[in-house]
Structure formats: C-alpha cells, structure tokens
Amino acid sequence: MTLRVAMIGYGFMGAAHSVGWRQAPRMFALPDDVEMSVIVGRNAEAVADAAARWGWRESATDWREVIGRDDIDLVDIVTPGDSHAEIAIAALEAGKHVLCEKPLANTVAEAEAMADAASRAAARGVRSMVGFTYRRVPAVTFMRDLIAQGVVGQVAQVRAAYRQDWLVDPEMPLAWRLQKEHAGSGALGDIGAHIIDMTQFVTGQAVTAVAGTLDTIVKTRPLQGSGSGLSGTAADGFGEVTVDDVAIFTGRLDDGALVSFEASRFATGRKNGLTIEVSGDRGALAFDLEDLNSLQFYDRTDPTDRQGFRTILVTEAEHPYVAAWWPAGHMLGYEHGFTHQVVDLVTVIAEGTDPHPSFAEGLSVQRVLAAVERSSENESAWVRVAADVS
Numbered sequence: 001m002t003l004r005v006a007m008i009g010y011g012f013m014g015a016a017h018s019v020g021w022r023q024a025p026r027m028f029a030l031p032d033d034v035e036m037s038v039i040v041g042r043n044a045e046a047v048a049d050a051a052a053r054w055g056w057r058e059s060a061t062d063w064r065e066v067i068g069r070d071d072i073d074l075v076d077i078v079t080p081g082d083s084h085a086e087i088a089i090a091a092l093e094a095g096k097h098v099l100c101e102k103p104l105a106n107t108v109a110e111a112e113a114m115a116d117a118a119s120r121a122a123a124r125g126v127r128s129m130v131g132f133t134y135r136r137v138p139a140v141t142f143m144r145d146l147i148a149q150g151v152v153g154q155v156a157q158v159r160a161a162y163r164q165d166w167l168v169d170p171e172m173p174l175a176w177r178l179q180k181e182h183a184g185s186g187a188l189g190d191i192g193a194h195i196i197d198m199t200q201f202v203t204g205q206a207v208t209a210v211a212g213t214l215d216t217i218v219k220t221r222p223l224q225g226s227g228s229g230l231s232g233t234a235a236d237g238f239g240e241v242t243v244d245d246v247a248i249f250t251g252r253l254d255d256g257a258l259v260s261f262e263a264s265r266f267a268t269g270r271k272n273g274l275t276i277e278v279s280g281d282r283g284a285l286a287f288d289l290e291d292l293n294s295l296q297f298y299d300r301t302d303p304t305d306r307q308g309f310r311t312i313l314v315t316e317a318e319h320p321y322v323a324a325w326w327p328a329g330h331m332l333g334y335e336h337g338f339t340h341q342v343v344d345l346v347t348v349i350a351e352g353t354d355p356h357p358s359f360a361e362g363l364s365v366q367r368v369l370a371a372v373e374r375s376s377e378n379e380s381a382w383v384r385v386a387a388d389v390s
C-alpha cells in the first residue's frame, strides 16, 4: 500500500516534517510506501517554492479541498495552534489519518473536541498522533526504557527545563508565537508542553497538580514585517505581547514525586536547552538536548569509591532507532526525531493500532497548561489537573 500524505503549513515545522517524510522510507524498512503528495499554504507562490524545495509532488492553497480528495490518506498539520482543531477534526471526519504538531490546540475545549473526534475516528480505523517529536530522540526513548526497567528505582524528584533566548532582544518582532489568539500561550505552550509531555513519557506518570507563575518581560514589540515564525524583520509600529515569556511551575506526579518545570525564552545564552533529570532511590538519569547523543547515568549500587555520573553514548545498534542509520558511534541530530515520528506513525497505521502520543495524551498536556495558567492567575496556588480545569 502507499500512504499518500498532504501537509498543511510550510514554515519551520513544515521543513522539519518534510525531512521526516522524505527520510523515513529511505532509511527504514517501512511496512507501506509513502508519497509526499500535496503541500498546502495560503501564498501560492511561496508554497509552490516549498513543494519544489522539499520534494512534494504538488502544492495547493485550499486545505478543505485537499482534505476532501480521495487520493489523500493522511493529513499532517504544521500550522499555528489556532487552526489545529478545525483542520484536524475536518480531516478525521473525512476519514484521513492525522499527525498534528504540538501543542495539540490553543485551549482545553479545542483539545477535548479533537480527542473526541480522534476516538470516534479510531473506531473506524482512522489514526491520530500529536507531534511531541522529542520522545523520538533515541536517548529520550532509551531513558524511558531504562526507567521502566527500574534502573533509577522509585522516582523521587524530576527537574525539567526548556530554555531558549530568542526573545532577549527587545527588537525581536511580534511573531505569531507572541500573540495569544494564534499561539494560545507563550513559552508555556510552545516549549513547556514538550517538557510536560517528556516528563509524563519518561516516568510513565501523569502530572496531577501544579503551582506556578507566568511572566511577560518585554510587553510591547515591533510589528512583524517580512517573514514569520522565529525569523523575520520588524515593520513600523508596535504591538502588545499577549503571551508569557517565562513559565516557572512545580508539578506533582501520580506517585507523589515533585517536578520543577521551567520554560523560558529569556534564558540568555541558551539556544535550545532542554534538560530533564530524574532522581530515584537506586540511581538517576539526565538528558540534555544540546548533547542529544548521550545520557548521564548515576548508579547508587556502584561501589562507593567509583560512584559518579557516567556518560552512556546512545549511538549503538542496540539503542532505539539507531541501527537504521550509520555504523555504531556515528551521531544523530535534531531532524532525526521527525523521521522516527514518521516511522512509528506509518508502522502503527499498517498494524492497525493507535499511535502515541495520542490526541488523548495531547489533551492531558493541554490540561496541565491550563492548570498552570489558572495557578498563575491565583497567586500561584496549587491547581489540580482535572477534567474541570479549562
């Protein structure tokens, strides 16, 4: 069978997902073929250019028309969060499998509607998945496996941070990621969502309560002229930043462990610094995205005179995903997670099982985001992550 893919959107994530769709069938033995059929965007000239550059057969400007086509099997959504719900629900109702970029939506209500649509579609064999791509960095998948095997023992505490610095410059223009109506929230939803998902993924536990504070450091910025997303030039005039620059919060996991979370676009000098450290009664594991081919492992059962964190190079054929790439010891990078995401999605579609992270898992992250916002509005009081928080 051939899985015919339409991708809606063509910004930074469009490029990253295109790499995934292109590389997966070349480097992995997939159960089905993949065809990069159509890429969709509002600007006909720009999207045609993206199609030619990234290897899509066609370009189009009307996503509704593309979703209605019989020769499309899967819709990949890489637009800003304000259109995720509408596109995903329409695609699922049209019987198309869906891959949707994170965070799943801009609000809990949208995420709930998407999760409902996904479970109705699953009953008809239509699959859906959220693009929390960092789960598919081999070292992160391996960290999850090691924790599940008990190498750190009972999880006592987690430290999770995602630090970037692209907003330190007050001249950085007011991109869509800084506008609540387009992005839902700021650092919280954009990068905080990754560390919430990663914490739940590696520990296998849900975040059940949070207490935190959001802050917007630069409150007005130059309007955006050319470009979009993370790059772009300023135009005349200023506009209000309506999302957070920094989100700092504490979480509680199912088994009671505390988690410190930090999501910041004001971490001067940190470019894409995602770190997570899980401490347990037997040992500890730590991951740093800026050094993504390795894990730090501390084993409390080592002889006392030889204790200390050791580096595990996650570059061997035994490690998740690695065997399909280069000879042992050769490194992978940021883009490989997008390929692994395609591999896993195509595989489970062929098997007829549901992918992870599911829309229900995306909704669970959305509820944590909403609970952090509510806590921040209420002098950082603890808020339970429950179905009634929206």
Ligand code: SOE
Pocket: 012, 164, 190, 191, 230, 272
């Ligand atoms: C911008 O902060 C961003 O591109 C996020 O939106 C992505 O999810 C992350 O992979 C890199 O940073």
